[in-house]
Amino acid sequence: MSSSTQNAKAKVSFGRLIRLPETGSFIGFVVVYIFFAILGGAVFVGAPGWSSWLNIGAEVGIIALPVGLLMIAGEFDISVGSIVPASSMTVAMLSGHYDFPATVGILGGLAIGLSIGFANGLLVTRTTIPSLIVTIGVMFAVMGLTLGFAVLLKGSTSVSYVPHPTAKFLLGQFINYMFSVAIFWWLAFVAFFFYILHISPLGNWIFAVGGDRESARNAGIPTSKVTIGLFMASGFCAAFVGVAQVMTYQQAQVAGGQSFIFNSIMCVVIGGVLLTGGAGSIVGILLGTMTFAVVNQGVFFAALDPNTGSIIVGALLLIAVVSNDSFRKFAISAASKKT
Amino acid sequence: MDQIKSLIYRPSAAAVVALLSVTLFYIFAGVEFGKLMGAASWVNYAARIGIVALPVCLLMVAGEIDISIGAMIPAGAMTTAIISGHFELPMSFGIIGALSVGVIVGVINGILAIRTNVPTLIITLATLVGMQGVVLAGSKLLTGSASVPLTAPDWAKTLFGQLMFGGSHQVIIIWWVVLAVVFWFFLHMSKYGNWIFAMGGDNESARNAGIPVNRMTVLLFVLTSTSAAFVGMCHAILFNSAQVSGGMNDIFNIIVSVVVGGVLLTGGFGTVFGVFVGTLTFAVVNKGIDFTAIDRNWANLIIGFMLLIAVAMNESFRAFALRASVGKKGATPEPSPEKAT
Numbered sequence: 001m002s003s004s005t006q007n008a009k010a011k012v013s014f015g016r017l018i019r020l021p022e023t024g025s026f027i028g029f030v031v032v033y034i035f036f037a038i039l040g041g042a043v044f045v046g047a048p049g050w051s052s053w054l055n056i057g058a059e060v061g062i063i064a065l066p067v068g069l070l071m072i073a074g075e076f077d078i079s080v081g082s083i084v085p086a087s088s089m090t091v092a093m094l095s096g097h098y099d100f101p102a103t104v105g106i107l108g109g110l111a112i113g114l115s116i117g118f119a120n121g122l123l124v125t126r127t128t129i130p131s132l133i134v135t136i137g138v139m140f141a142v143m144g145l146t147l148g149f150a151v152l153l154k155g156s157t158s159v160s161y162v163p164h165p166t167a168k169f170l171l172g173q174f175i176n177y178m179f180s181v182a183i184f185w186w187l188a189f190v191a192f193f194f195y196i197l198h199i200s201p202l203g204n205w206i207f208a209v210g211g212d213r214e215s216a217r218n219a220g221i222p223t224s225k226v227t228i229g230l231f232m233a234s235g236f237c238a239a240f241v242g243v244a245q246v247m248t249y250q251q252a253q254v255a256g257g258q259s260f261i262f263n264s265i266m267c268v269v270i271g272g273v274l275l276t277g278g279a280g281s282i283v284g285i286l287l288g289t290m291t292f293a294v295v296n297q298g299v300f301f302a303a304l305d306p307n308t309g310s311i312i313v314g315a316l317l318l319i320a321v322v323s324n325d326s327f328r329k330f331a332i333s334a335a336s337k338k339t
Numbered sequence: 340m341d342q343i344k345s346l347i348y349r350p351s352a353a354a355v356v357a358l359l360s361v362t363l364f365y366i367f368a369g370v371e372f373g374k375l376m377g378a379a380s381w382v383n384y385a386a387r388i389g390i391v392a393l394p395v396c397l398l399m400v401a402g403e404i405d406i407s408i409g410a411m412i413p414a415g416a417m418t419t420a421i422i423s424g425h426f427e428l429p430m431s432f433g434i435i436g437a438l439s440v441g442v443i444v445g446v447i448n449g450i451l452a453i454r455t456n457v458p459t460l461i462i463t464l465a466t467l468v469g470m471q472g473v474v475l476a477g478s479k480l481l482t483g484s485a486s487v488p489l490t491a492p493d494w495a496k497t498l499f500g501q502l503m504f505g506g507s508h509q510v511i512i513i514w515w516v517v518l519a520v521v522f523w524f525f526l527h528m529s530k531y532g533n534w535i536f537a538m539g540g541d542n543e544s545a546r547n548a549g550i551p552v553n554r555m556t557v558l559l560f561v562l563t564s565t566s567a568a569f570v571g572m573c574h575a576i577l578f579n580s581a582q583v584s585g586g587m588n589d590i591f592n593i594i595v596s597v598v599v600g601g602v603l604l605t606g607g608f609g610t611v612f613g614v615f616v617g618t619l620t621f622a623v624v625n626k627g628i629d630f631t632a633i634d635r636n637w638a639n640l641i642i643g644f645m646l647l648i649a650v651a652m653n654e655s656f657r658a659f660a661l662r663a664s665v666g667k668k669g670a671t672p673e674p675s676p677e678k679a680t
Contacts, residue, residue, distance in 0.1 A: 076460075078591075129650050130604045132460075136591055137646035144640025151636050258587070262464060269461050307475035314469020321457045321465060 024323050025272045025287040028316065032291050036298030044301035051178035052300075057293030058186040061286070062241050063260055064267040065193045066234035068285040070131075071265075071273050072197075073230055074210040078135040079120060080238040080264060082142040083113050084257035087242030089146050089159065092252035096161025097154055106167065106243050113239020114232050116142060121228030139261075147254045158253045161246060172247025182244050189237065194282040206230070211278030266313060267292045270320045291316065350601040351613030353652035357599055357645060358620040365623070368631040375623075375630055379507040385622035386515040388589060389615065390570050392596045393522045394562035396614040399597055400526070401559055402539040402606025407448060407463040408567040409590035410470035413583055414440055415571025417474050417487065420581035424489030425482045434495070434572060441568030442561050444470060449557030467590075475583050485583045491576040500576035511573045518566075523611040531555070539606025595642065596621040599649040608657065620645070 037045050063080050070077050087109035095105030116138065123134045150157055163172060173181050197203040205226050208216040217223045238260070246252045271288025273280030292313065299309040366372055375381075391408050398405055415437040423433030444466060451462045478485060491500060501510045526532040537545040538552055546552045575581040600617025602609030624645060628638040 123647070127651060128654055129647075133594075133598050133604055133650055134647070136595060137643045137650070139591075139643070140595070140639045140646065141643025144637050144643060147636035148634060148640060151634060262468070265461075265464060266468065269464070274457060274461065305476045305479055307472045307479065310468045310472030311476060312472075314465050314467075314472060317461070317465035317468065318451070321461055322451075322455055 022272065022281055022284045022287060024320070025270065025284045025291070028270065028320065029287050029291045029294070032294050032298070032312075032316070036294055036302055039304070040298055040301030044298060047176075047178060049297070049301055051176075051180075053290075053293040053297040054183045055180040056296055057289050058180060058182040059241055059245075060260060060263045060267055060292065061186045061289040062182070062189050062237050063234070064264040064271075064285055064289050065189055065282065066230065066237045067264045068268040068271065068273050068280060068282075069193065069197060069206060070230050070234055071268055072210045072278065072280040073206050073227065074213070074278070075124060075131040075227065075230070076135060076265075077120065077231060077234045078132065078261050079116060079139040079142060080234055081258045081261035082139045082146065083116055083235055083238035084242040084245070084260055085252070085254055086116070086142050086146045087112050087239035088246040088252035089150055089242075089254060091243050091246045092159035092161040093150075093153065095163070096159050096252075102164040102167040105161075106171075109243045109246075110236060110239045113235040113237075113242070115235075117232035117235025118228060120235065121224075121231035124231065125224040125227050143254075150254050157255070158251055160251045162250055163247045168247055170247075171244045172249075174248075180248065182241075182248075185240070185244065190282060190286055197282050202226070207278055263292065266317055270316055272320065274321070288320075349613075350608060350610045350653070350657070351616055352601070352656050353649050354600045354613045354616040354620060356652065357649045358616050358623065361620055361624050361627075361641075361645060365627050365631055368633055370627065370630045375627055378626075378630065379509075380629070381622040381626035382512055383507070383509045384626050385618050386509065386512040387570055387574070388593050388596055388621065389515045389618040390511065390518055391563065391567045391589070392593050392600075392614050392618050393518055393611065394559065394566045395593055396597050396600065396602050396609055396611060397522065397526055397535055398559045398563055399602045399604060400539045400606060400609045401535045401556065402542065403452060403459040403556065403559065404594075404604070405448060405463045405560060405563045406460065406590050406594075407444060407466040407470060408563055408593060409586045410467045410474065411441060411444060411564045411567035412571040412574075412586040412589055413581070414444070414470055414474045415568030416575040416581035417478050417571070417583055418568070419572045419575045420487035420489040421478065421481055423491070424487050424575075424581075430492050430495045433489075434499075437568045437572040438565055441565030445561030445564035446557060448564065449560035452560065453553040453556050478583050486580055488580045489575055490579060495576050499573040500578075502577075509573075509577060511570070511577075514569075514573070519611060519615050526611050535559070536607060539603075539608070541607075592621060592625070595646050598653075599646060601653050603653075603657075617649075620649075 040049060043049055063084075067077055067080065090112050091105040091109040093105075094100045094108045095102050120131070120135055120138055123129065123138070124131045127134070147157065150159070169181075171181065171185075175181060197206060205216070205221045208219065208221055209223050209226050213223055241260070242252075242257070267289040268280075268285055269288070270291050271280070271284035271286070273284065273288075295309055295312050295316065299306050299312075362372075362375075365375065391412070395405060395408065418437040418440045419433040422428050422436045423430050448459070448463055448466055451457070451466075452459050455462070475485065478487065497510075499510065499514075502508060503510055503512070526535060534545065534550045534555055537548065537550055538555060542552060571581070571586075596618040597609075597614050598604065598617070599620055600609070600614035602614060621642070624641050625638055628635055628641070
């Protein structure tokens with residue numbers, strides 16, 4: 001493994017570069033950014049533009065990373081959409097309504113995410129039900145629980161919470177009144193997941209599970225543990241975004257979070273991960289998220305109708321999907337010619 | 340005893356059990372059975388998602404999925420309202436327009452599905468987002484608003500948007516039942532049904548057996564998006580207006596109804612009757628809770644558990660049925676009877 005990567009570094013040829021899975025995502029990002037830079041002008045290229053799309057990118061990006069890992073391993077997680085409000089409700093309920101210290105609230109919120117992820121993983125590995133269905137079921141159940149308990153305990157669907165200054169500083173401040181601190185957390189998560197997927201042996205396991213689960217199991221990989229771990233990671237990250245949201249907006253609501261379901265999947269797909277399993281990279285997911293965020297916020301700066309944003313995202317998805325498909329055929333055929 | 344067994348072995352068994360237990364649960368929770376039966380809210384809702392759930396069932400049996408339906412329901416409604424309401428063209432133009440939008444999106448989905456190796460969940464996610472944008476931006480561009488009024492002539496009202504029995508039952512309930520019979524015939528009685536099962540079981544073998552897999556795939560995608568556009572059109576005619584929003588929740592609700600109805604997400608297994616019952620179950624859970632003393636907010640919790648339990652039942656019933664059929668074969672001299680036990 002290490003010798004082959006060194007080899008790759010030694011001869012960086014144009015053909016090799018163009019066959020990298022990230023190249024397509026990178027070209028996509030550059031094209032989209034230039035497009036909106038021309039339409040949006042100096043404001044979009046300056047700090048206000050960067051902060052607006054990075055803030056959006058950070059929220060969806062933190063969730064897109066583990067969702068991407070799951071998709072590489074051949075699984076889906078729809079339940080993230082309900083974990084975000086569930087965790088922010090837990091924080092606001094514990095620390096806002098019951099006046100526990102902020103750490104208790106934060107730990108509670110994150111624990112909710114981890115345990116829902118564990119339940120997802122257990123259900124997926126112990127039964128033959130596809131993860132799409134399992135996580136849809138869990139999503140409905142968690143939505144019901146969040147709503148039900150909010151109304152039962154608080155009598156309302158939104159809870160306000162004024163966070164402790166330290167907690168606010170770490171998780172919910174705006175640096176320079178513009179850049180959300182979540183951007184730095186996003187980068188930290190990127191580094192962490194990059195290590196997991198591309199450097200640690202766990203990454204090889206994840207690719208192997210997505211490529212062929214049966215062979216992976218026969219090769220001695222603890223496939224169930226890997227799957228459960230990945231679901232817990234996506235639960236944790238979704239809960240983290242929920243915590244950061246309540247710290248930022250000082251309020252938690254039962255609704256919302258639904259948009260994260262498809263948005264995170266779209267970032268991952270634009271980043272070159274396809275649900276055929278076994279292929280994808282963290283850099284690709286990062287680029288995909290950045291592209292998505294630029295389109296999402298760029299339409300406002302470009303004074304376009306905001307809805308054209310979703311036409312562009314849809315078109316980008318299609319292009320990503322079709323080009324990745326042909327890119328991969330091209331790369332595989334080039335590789336097989338060599339041998 | 341054998342009859343009971345053969346009933347359990349049916350793919351719709353879990354759906355029937357789910358419907359019975361949910362109804363019983365609500366009766367224990369204080370619902371008057373008669374009142375629930377007479378109420379229109381859940382039947383109307385069942386018809387709304389049921390008309391789309393039927394073709395989605397066929398598509399899932401063929402091993403594909405379509406989530407762009409979430410954008411097609413508002414797309415159908417808006418197309419009807421923009422053509423016949425805003426531009427005041429004859430009603431038939433609006434109806435044909437809405438259905439054509441459905442056909443076009445279905446063809447796009449279908450062609451992408453057969454030309455690429457990309458999972459259809461991802462393809463239809465792209466058309467879902469794209470169509471949402473097209474509908475929203477198109478409506479703003481053409482009418483300057485996100486909601487368009489529509490006055491439908493009497494014949495259109497009678498056909499697509501009347502309330503029946505002098506009460507509040509919508510006429511699309513009849514459409515749903517008729518379409519269910521048509522789809523039942525299509526899937527279980529015609530040769531096309533066999534083709535669909537073959538495609539879901541093993542796409543490659545189906546192609547080798549001479550089944551026009553590509554044409555069938557495109558046809559199924561056209562059926563799902565056109566049905567969704569049809570539902571949107573009926574609602575626009577009924578409510579005399581169309582809104583761009585809505586439809587996103589329908590995606591999951593429809594998938595849940597189909598899966599509770601015993602259709603296997605990976606294809607090759609499922610019945611129209613099961614999906615019909617699954618849709619009824621979903622509608623009873625979702626709307627029936629208003630008739631109980633239980634707070635409406637817990638409905639989603641019940642839906643989540645019902646889905647997981649129903650799917651788990653489906654899985655074990657199927658395993659049970661497959662084992663039984665293998666066991667029967669084992670009685671006649673077949674090789675490897677050890678595997679059966």
